Amino acid sequence: MGYFVDFRAWLARLEEVGLLQRVTSEVVIETEAAPMAWLVYRGLPPEERCALLFERPVSVRGTRFEGALVINSVAASKRMYALGMQCEVEEIKQKWIRAIDHPIPPVLVDSGWCQEIVHTGAELEAQGINELPVPVDLPGLSGDPRTTTAVITKDPETGARNVGEYSGFLKNRTTLRWGIGVRQHGFLHWKKWRARGEPMPVAIAIGVTPNILYAASTKLPEGLDELAVAGGIAGEPVLLVRCKTIDLEVPAHAEIIIEGLMDVDYLYPGTSFGEYPGFMADETRRYSPILRITAITHRRQPIFQHVTCGMPPSETSELIQYGHEASLLHHLREEGFEGVLDVGLPDFGASREFIVLQMRKRSADEPRAALEAAAQFSGEGMGKILVAVDEDIDPCDAEAVCWALTFRMQPAYDVTIKKGPFIALDPSGHPPSGTFEEGHLPEGPSSILIDATRKWPYLPIALPKRQFMERALQLWQSEGLPPLHLKALWASRELGYWSDENESNAQLTVQGDYEKIWERTKRKRVPVEEVGEHLGV
Known part of the structure; x- marks a missing residue:
């Protein structure tokens, strides 16, 4: 089986396995959509978390959108993440390590569905990003709507590509403010473009297959192209097309591409937004550059993909977790x-x-x-x-x-x-x-x-031995009792210290012969004065 050909094939798979729910009512993007998505994390157990596809998003001003909005679409749960990796949950890290060790470079093609509709010039100025149902992440607290998906830049000296999960805060229909840390690779690219006195080409890919967002949100070894690692996850190359107005390549079958030039001469303060530690961030005193949009291209009836960020767990924390776990494990083994x-x-x-x-x-x-x-x-x-x-x-x-x-x-x-x-x-x-x-x-x-870690041998863990727990599990299931979600530590384990006497006593006890233990024990009695009132402890 090949990888998902596009974002829509991925969403169809989620719906097929019960990990996507459709919302058919009109839902206001500024006040209602994101709160419904947050209920997934604040009200459902992890295994039941799902994507929400809003079929009829509307703005608070009554604007209706041609396309749809989906939230929690790639990492709502570990089960969903494993589906995007095309492996079992317990295989995620090994699949990740294979992708890091065996990346597959992307392939450039002549055309892609992401450019079915192209807005530039006066048409772009007329509506711009307001054409898209960009939700407000944390109504009542967020200072701007934002995008938080794959952002693509290139090093002007080496041509090395970076794909990172960065935020773009909407300022007007053709302007975004960049949300990025100063140690991120994308920002290091910006510094090089600034040294050249040239604006930095930037592309934002929205509505991409999960392998691309998985790679974009993970700390990878220096020099690795995130799109090549995404290819390693998929087992096939990511298809790219050239942008219409800037010198970058983008996923050919993305739902939406925002092209633009990042200003290198001026910085602008931000507003408030939710961040990964679980608190609001206040950037009214922090400055960053802006992106001047030069083109928006998209599929017909595009699906806007939104990633939540705020109180963990969120889709951002889940995206970070599984890839970073694998990347760190790979590093330590190296x-x-x-x-x-x-x-x-x-x-x-x-x-x-x-x-x-x-x-x-x-x-x-x-x-x-x-x-x-x-x-x-x-x-x-x-x-x-x-x-x-x-x-x-x-x-x-x-x-x-x-x-x-x-x-x-x-x-x-x-x-x-x-x-x-x-x-x-x-x-x-x-x-x-x-x-x-x-x-x-x-x-x-x-x-x-x-x-x-233990510094010396311990006595066994105080749970029944495995054979007794396994028998109990058989009985539980035969009685039709509620499904169990067993912890990794669900039966006893020996930890290095367990005497033959203790083992013999335990065996006699489960055989119903505990009185034989007393026959041995009573011969070992000693006066209190010999042991002391501390009882030998």
Whole structure:
């Protein structure tokens, strides 16, 4: 089976498996659409989260749109993400690593559906981006509508392409303000264009197959073309066409392409918007460049694809989580940390700031070394809390990780505090009216590395042994009891310390012969004075 030929084929597949719901009523894009999408995350269990396709979006002014609007369309759940990777949930990381190791370069074609309709010149000026149903992400708080999808730029010196998931904030029908961090590759391209005194060509691709957004939202090894990695995910090249007004190539079968030139002479303040830590960001004192739109091309009756960003979990946090987990795991293995079995970036840490390494450690100091390597890979802007756990702990299970933190580490011995990273959007680093540079943290921002692995053999985990749990599972199912969602740790595991006497006693007990244990035990009695009132503990 080949990959999804276009975004519409992907949406059809989502609907086929029950992961897309249609909304047939008129829904106002400024006040109603995004709140309905947020209910998916705030009211449904993860396995039931779905895309919402709004068939009749309207503006608060009564404008009706030719196309549709879809939200939560590529990463509403891990199940949806796995569908986009064309693999099982448990295979996501390995599929990702294969795509990184075996990218497939994109292929340029003569034409694409993304250019069925072309708006330039006076036609563009007349309506521009107002033709599209761009929703307000967080009604009552957001200062602008925004796009948050794949943004394409090129290095003017090398021609290297960057595809990143960046925001474009609507300012007027032909102007967007760019939302990007100063350490992102796209911004580094902008600095080079500015040094040349030339505006930077930019293309925004909206309504693309999931492999493209997966690659665009993931931290990849230096020098890798995100579209080639997207090809590696799909097992076939991404098809590209040349833009109409700028020197860039874009996905041929995207729903919508916004072409433009990024200003390099002036910067403009922003407004408020939701960010990945779960709080509003205030950019009224932060400046960034604007994009002057030169063309909008799209399919007939285009479907506008919107990605939510705000309180985790959101589609942004889910997009970041699965790709970053795989990319970090790939990096650690490349660095020689074969003892790292898995990586977890739980969404309660916005899939960026809480990093868990699952390890089968080969030496006492390997967990700390692996944590240091993970911190360096994550760089500035990611990785505030990093934890190493044993192989019996699911790194994506918050309860299991917190249990390991409670009973497998001692703060005075197993915790390292490091300077950095700089996380500009972390509200604990400075008040909303300030910056890191203003001295609110005299010692600067910091991160914590915790070795929550066992330092010596432990007694077994206090759950029934696997054979008894498996028998219980058979009985449960035969009785028609409610479906179970078993945790990774659902039966006992031996952790290195279990005596023959304990094993013998346990076997006698399940055989109904517990009285035989007493016959042995009573011969071991000793006076209280010999043991002491502390009972030998």
